Amino acid sequence: MLYRIIDAGDVPLLIRAFMDSYELVAPVECDQGHIFDTIDDPNDVVLDYSTTIASPKKYFLPPREILFKFDVAQNDVDAYELDVKPRVLFGVHPCDMNAIEKLDSVFLEGPYPDPYYRARREATLIVGVGCTPSQSCFCHRMDADEAPAGYDLFLQDLGDRFWVSISSVAAAEVLEESTTLREATDEDRAAFAAATRRRNEAFSSDIPFVQDVAMLMDTYHSDPFWAELGSRCLNCTACASVCPTCMCFDIVDELAFDGKTGERVREWDCCTNPQFATVAGGHNFRPSERERVRHRMYHKLNGFKEKHGSMLCVGCGRCVDACKTGINPIEVLKFFDEKTRGAHDAQQGKGATNGE
Known part of the structure; x- marks a missing residue:
């Protein structure tokens, strides 16, 4: 890993250099907040945003995509040609980079990598940026507040300059050609440590730290x-629409009006959808909201960890803002905190009674 310093004024030059060879996607301001969108002007890029409304997941796993086309009359299938452009995701927060790593573990690892996801992932460079958490963020409770890997460049704002972590040759070449790099000094390292400390202190103290969440x-x-x-x-x-790690999808065949040709399409789905667990014959394995909400939280906080070694939730806080009835992992953490504190207090009281 290489570390360098660039002036804040060099960032638009870096963005412009990437735009010369890549489609550049970055956070921009909109009526409701900030979103990731394709950039035409470097001045539109906003790096000091809190959290985008939705994650950049859609650039790897689109809400709707054609997998292939078929001809019923000819009993023939035509492979669908993906139009994948070289792309840079610029200004991605650590929580979203951790989310992409988790998607990678599902769609790229194992005996059958997803070719559609892989094509987009391999064509994409990621430039991360440090952030200041909002009141909804709890990535520090999900071990997702830092991104030790998963990026090509990472920028940390130090005021009039940026600390740059470099981890890929392709991104390093663009950085070197477009900016004036210099070695980090002791003053820069102290400023970087101070920025990290300010971020850690900005997290809401109302979100409890709970050990052994999966066991609970x-x-x-x-x-x-x-x-x-x-x-x-x-x-x-x-919740699933804004979540950076929700990956469930449905496969549907759509016939053309002639009834002879059609397309097989993959679309986002969600385990809180009432029909999600319905099978042939009409039986629904999770017919109630209680079962569906519990299953979603269980997968985020337990099931994924059992298979992949980490919780699926990255604590970005988007579901906290999106759900109008207050259903989110923070509520689950508070419930566990209350339960474990109650059990601890009861045990302490029992011990005191026995001591008397």
Whole structure:
């Protein structure tokens, strides 16, 4: 890993240099906040944003994509040609970079990598940027507040300059050609440490630290808490729409009007969708909101970790803002905190009684 310093005024030059060879996607301001969008002017890029409304997941796993086309009359299938452009995702927060790493573990690892996801992923460079958490952020509780890997460049704002972490040759070449690099000094390193400290201190103190979350998901699997939490669910699936790690999808065949040709399409789906767990014959394995909400939280905080070694939630806080009835992992953490504190207090009281 290489570390260099560039002047703040060099950032637009870096963006412009990437735009010469890549499609550049970066956070821009919109009516509701900030979104990732394709950039035509470097001045449109906003790097000091809190959290975008939706994640950059759609650039690897689109909400809707054609997998292939078929001809029923000819009993023939035509492979669908992906039009994949070299792309740079610029200004990605650590939580979103961690989310992309988790998507990679699902779609790229194992015996059958997803060719559609892989084509987009391999054509994409990622430039990360440090951030200041909002009140909804809890990435520090999900071990996703830092991104030790998963980027080509990482920028940390130090005021009039940026600390740059370099981890790929392709990005390093563009950086060197477009900016004036210099070695980091002791003053720069101290400024970087101070920026890290300010970020850590900015997290909300109302979000509890809970140990062994995955184990607690099993311990309180039948608790009435899930019925209360599920009773609020509106089945709107807004949580999955904004989540950077939700990866469930449905496959549908769409026939043309002639009834002879069609397309096989992959579309986003969500486990809180009432029809998600419905199978042939009409049986629904999770018919109630209680079961669906619990399953979603279980997968985020337990099931994924059992298979891949880390929780699926990255604490970006988007679902906190998107859900109008307050269903989110923070509520689960607070519930576990209350339960474990109560158990600890009861044990302490029992010990004191026995001591008397």
